[in-house]
Amino acid sequence: MEYNRHELPKLADKLKTSRNLSKDEWIYLISNRTPELAEYLFSLAREERHRHYGHDVYIRGLIEFTNYCRNDCLYCGIRKSNSHAVRYRLTEEDILSCCRTGYESGFHTFVLQGGEDGYYTDEKLARMIRRIKSLYPDCALTLSVGERSCDSYRLLFEAGADRYLLRHETYNTRHYSMLHPPTLTAAARQECLWNLKKIGYQVGTGFMVGSPYQTAEHLAEDMLFIKELNPQMVGIGPFISHCRTPFADRESGALELTLFMLALLRLMLPRVLLPATTALGTIDPRGRELGILAGANVVMPNLSPADVRKDYMLYDNKLCTGEESAECRRSLEKRMESIGYHVITARGDSLN
Numbered sequence: 001m002e003y004n005r006h007e008l009p010k011l012a013d014k015l016k017t018s019r020n021l022s023k024d025e026w027i028y029l030i031s032n033r034t035p036e037l038a039e040y041l042f043s044l045a046r047e048e049r050h051r052h053y054g055h056d057v058y059i060r061g062l063i064e065f066t067n068y069c070r071n072d073c074l075y076c077g078i079r080k081s082n083s084h085a086v087r088y089r090l091t092e093e094d095i096l097s098c099c100r101t102g103y104e105s106g107f108h109t110f111v112l113q114g115g116e117d118g119y120y121t122d123e124k125l126a127r128m129i130r131r132i133k134s135l136y137p138d139c140a141l142t143l144s145v146g147e148r149s150c151d152s153y154r155l156l157f158e159a160g161a162d163r164y165l166l167r168h169e170t171y172n173t174r175h176y177s178m179l180h181p182p183t184l185t186a187a188a189r190q191e192c193l194w195n196l197k198k199i200g201y202q203v204g205t206g207f208m209v210g211s212p213y214q215t216a217e218h219l220a221e222d223m224l225f226i227k228e229l230n231p232q233m234v235g236i237g238p239f240i241s242h243c244r245t246p247f248a249d250r251e252s253g254a255l256e257l258t259l260f261m262l263a264l265l266r267l268m269l270p271r272v273l274l275p276a277t278t279a280l281g282t283i284d285p286r287g288r289e290l291g292i293l294a295g296a297n298v299v300m301p302n303l304s305p306a307d308v309r310k311d312y313m314l315y316d317n318k319l320c321t322g323e324e325s326a327e328c329r330r331s332l333e334k335r336m337e338s339i340g341y342h343v344i345t346a347r348g349d350s351l352n
């Protein structure tokens with residue numbers, strides 16, 4: 001390796017100029033990071049973010065419309081075999097009412113997120129998409145409903161969905177299989193992402209930071225995959241254990257490493273949309289502000305009806321009252337103003 005510890009900033013500069021690093025360089029940068037290097041990266045990341053997106057923070061209204069899920073991901077609180085989860089499904093009218101509330105408070109993107117729930121057939125989802133898009137033609141509609149066939153993705157796109165969020169979770173095949181049941185594979189996941197891109201969606205992918213068994217090499221592979229996919233959005237957040245999963249006793253991912261990865265993503269894909277996620281806000285009360293200061297430019301307040309929010313528990317202590325919710329847009333705005341940023345209501349399409 002041609003770099004020694006004193007030359008870490010050079011590697012950061014190289015990332016800034018060439019927008020990419022080799023696998024070994026990613027590993028080196030991630031595993032030898034220091035607080036000083038992190039500060040330097042954050043300042044570079046903010047520069048990039050200001051160049052392309054100024055001090056604007058985009059908001060997305062998140063509607064968690066079903067917590068039924070056919071999958072059994074080992075980390076996830078709404079996994080099929082968690083019999084303690086209280087399951088719910090919002091009706092079409094419920095969802096439309098969330099959109100109405102959101103629209104009235106200025107949201108121009110709705111994110112329909114749910115577990116992989118067989119109840120929501122293509123027909124039901126397409127009908128809902130058409131209704132939302134005809135009522136709110138000036139809004140973007142984002143889907144986050146997991147793995148489906150290419151035909152299904154196409155049908156939902158034709159019904160009017162604009163964007164799709166599907167985290168790849170981890171690129172590495174072996175690591176993927178340690179986090180998921182044998183029915184799910186890294187290859188199938190990645191194929192979905194390529195299909196979504198081909199169809200014409202604005203695509204978001206991402207991964208958990210500090211998930212069980214994760215190494216710097218895995219993170220390096222995630223960066224290389226994201227560079228190749230070149231998505232419009234990247235959502236990352238710390239892994240947080242959930243008491244009713246096989247990973248109940250695992251340590252959570254670190255705030256510090258999550259912020260570091262956010263800054264690396266901003267430097268690798270300067271125009272990408274990068275949310276400061278709920279998980280980041282959950283592990284630290286100032287997590288989302290720190291995320292913005294590390295290069296993030298999106299926040300996703302919850303628009304789901306208050307009484308079901310506690311049931312969409314992907315991990316323990318997930319924020320579900322107060323400032324992550326749409327009612328508290330004012331306080332979210334204040335938080336952002338306090339660090340020199342402002343929430344804006346534009347659709348906020350990706351420049352990437």
Ligand code: 5AD
Pocket residue numbers: 075076077166167169207208237238239240241242279314315
């Ligand atoms: N900790 C952090 N993030 C989680 N997700 C699911 N379970 C957890 C957890 N325990 C993330 C996954 C998924 C997204 C909707 O939530 O990355 O893609």
